[in-house]
Every structure is written in structure tokens, then in C-alpha cells.
Amino acid sequence: MTTFYSEFQKVLLSVDCIIFGFDLSDSKLKILIGKRNMDPGRGEWSLYGGFVRGDESLDESADRTLRELTGMHDVFMRQVGAFGNLDRDPGERVVSVAYYALINVKDYDEKLRQKHGVEWVNIEKIPQMYSDHNIMVSRARKLMRQKMKTEPVGFELLPDLFTLTQLQRLYEAVGGETLDKRNFRKRIKEMDFIEKTELIDKVSSKRGAALYRFNKKAFTEDKNFKL
Amino acid sequence: MTTFYSEFQKVLLSVDCIIFGFDLSDSKLKILIGKRNMDPGRGEWSLYGGFVRGDESLDESADRTLRELTGMHDVFMRQVGAFGNLDRDPGERVVSVAYYALINVKDYDEKLRQKHGVEWVNIEKIPQMYSDHNIMVSRARKLMRQKMKTEPVGFELLPDLFTLTQLQRLYEAVGGETLDKRNFRKRIKEMDFIEKTELIDKVSSKRGAALYRFNKKAFTEDKNFKL
């Protein structure tokens, strides 16, 4: 390979994933973190991450890392940014590119989760983490909240079929404030791409709640979203 | 130095700067670009950039790069993101972190500009550029627009003293739509941190226009912005 820039120093590149999930049982937004099992920083809480290979783009590396952890593919992911302070890694210099992902918790194989030693932690109760990971999380959260408000990505955090109350609880968890039920439902009704099905969910309530579905196809043609 | 991760491949890191300026003479938003003077891609239009040194953080590297080009410091800069597609650099692999900056055009020494061979180009008329630089610009522009709407950073693009018409033209250029003069001024009047001075600008009009100033101190105490 031709080398044009040989006089410059190279650095190690890693990706770190902020994996958001929505816990339907307690209506809390959570992320996956675990105890670091390598030096430096062994034993500290940490995001799941890995090094970027020479044969993959940053996005591909993030995809692969997430797949390693969860076995899932075609997951909604967005870059948070690059983190490159000199002191961010006590060993040698590592620049890390953070990504956030939105996954449906129920699609995540519990076995895999345990194997990797990660757990779902309430976004409001994230412990002190390794290096700059807390900063990554707060930046990711801000971006994710912004995205959720302006684009229909919240459905990535829910099952294919969901009740309106579940959807509302999700938006409440993300926005950090309770919402008015009637106003919320009024807005939903105006979005044709959120379709009511004939199915009834009898788990979460005695009376039963209508199940809804996000029609991605209908959205691309439609295009008006605001929550 | 202790080496923890020696088995992983390292990559070259660069920063690229999207430098926004507002041209008061034609009320257009512009960025600084030049013809690339190194291989690969010699002669193609390109953002100004440079490689990250081993002894500086990413933010510091972006600062330094901007200072090299403009001689300016304490400039408003924000990271756009990391760009790391495999094919983005025809030579060897280079991952680039893009930053955007907002500068007051008149603070930029014309001699320095010519020395570096860069010019101000209307944001609406950016030519095809080297590698993924066009993508960087469009991403930067989106972030910058968002920032301008929600935080008082537009003043970075103007002289310390400015007329309301200049401010309005700036927001029109950024938003891509003309604004109503009376509504615009009404909003300004509600922001106490935009202070009217006793000074009159006689350059841009015969009658003369009041000059305003952004009071940064008053803002941090105040905190309500919406344009």
C-alpha cells in the first residue's frame, strides 16, 4: 500500500455503545453496562465497546460490536461523537467513537446478556463509570431525546405491537415528564402511520387495551411527526 | 509507556474544519475552502484540516488547526462527528473528526487567507469536494442551524456591534427563509441580553441604524432564547 502520511502518529480507535432499552415492567429507560474485565480499569463500570478493525468502517465496527453483545442486527444506531482527550485512557492513547442504539429489550437473549456480564441500569441511576463514559452517556441521551421528539424512532424500543399507554410511558421516560393522556392520544390519532390493530392486549390491564403498530412504509410517504 | 492493547491496529487521525462566516456585504452564509495542495487529491476543493498530534486532544487539535489558518483563538467550535469509511482516503486509512467554527469574517486577516489559499464560498454553492467533505459540510450545517435556533451563538458571526437588520439577514441566511421584520424585532426586544447601544451605524443606511450588542454576562443569568 502506498503511504502518503507516514510521518504522522497513529492512534488506537475504539467504539463504545450506549444501548438504550425500555423496560415495560417498570416503564424506565435503561442502558446496558457491565464491569470492565480488562486492564486498565478492570472492575469499573463501563460501556460495552471494542476496537475498530482495519477492514471495517466506524459504523460497521459499531454494528459488529453491538452484534457481538446482543446477537441483533439491523438495529437503529447513531454516532454520538469522537472522544479524544489525552487522559481518557490511562494506558496508551485511545480515541473512542461513541454510538447509541435503540433496541427492544425482549429481542435480547437473556443468556447472551449474562454471558457478557452486562445489565440493564436505569438511566437516572447510572453509577460512576470508567474514563469518560458518563459523559458519553449524557451526550447520547441528549441526542436520543432530540431524535425521539422529531423522528419516529421510539418504536425501536417497543415490541412490534404496543399499547398507547406503553408508548406514552416511553415518551414520559425519555422526556422526563408526565404527559396528558388525552392530548397524547389526540396527537397519535393524527399520525396515520401509527395503526390501530384488531388485537387486544389483556396482559397489562383487565379491560384490555388496543394494540398499535408502527407502519414504516406509511410513514415515508406521509412524513409529519411531532411529539 | 505501558502498552495494553498492542495487538490492535492503529489509524491516522485528522481534523477537518467547516468554518462558517457571514458576509455582511451580500448577506450570505459562507465557508472557507481551498484547493488541496497535497496528495492524494491534489487540486481538488477541500476543507482545511490537519493531522492530530500525539500530544493534543481532538478539541485542541481542532483549535490549533483553526488558529493555523486564521490566527484566531477562543473561537466557537463544536464537533460534527467522526468520519471513518474505509474508502474515504485513497491513500492509507485516515479517520477524520470534523468540527465547525463560527467566526467574524472581519477578524480574519486577509493576508493570512490568501497565504493559505482559501476562499469564502457561498454555502448554497459549494462545489464537489475531496472525499467525504461535502457530507461533513451538510452535517455541520444542520447542527449549526439547530444550534443557532436554540442558543445565542449567532453573534459569533457578527461584529461586536451590529444592526438589527444585519442580525435578521444572518438568521434568514441560516434558516433559508425570509423573516418578518416586525416579528423579528419583537422577539429581540424581549431578550434583555441583546442590548441597544447609543451608537448609530451610518454605513449601511442613510437614516442610520441603532447598533446592538450581545451581553454574554446578562445571558447566563437570564437564559431564554428562541429564534
Add this chain to the structure above:
DNA sequence: CCAAAAGTGTTCCGTCTACACCCATGG
């Protein structure tokens, strides 16, 4: 029979938008 969640409209208020004329001055 009652606890618990689902479902459903209307009114009010504040915000945003549209809109037109007089003023001051340099040339």
C-alpha cells in the same frame, strides 16, 4: 363489587403570523 387501567372532547389561553405606513437622511 371494586380496584385498575382504557378510552374519549371541549374550552381557554397564550403564541405566532400576517400585515402597512411614517421617518430620517444622503445624494
Add this chain to the structure above:
DNA sequence: CCATGGGTGTAGACGGAACACTTTTGG
């Protein structure tokens, strides 16, 4: 004296926020 940009207020439309009761059914 007129062309040019500076400066000012109001009314109507619209969208967002507040708000309470009935329904269904499992236990």
C-alpha cells in the same frame, strides 16, 4: 425631492395545555 433602509403595533388564527368522567373486567 426622492430613493433607501429604519423603525413601529394590532388583530385574528392557530396550536398547545388543562381538565373529569364512563367503561370494562379480573379477582
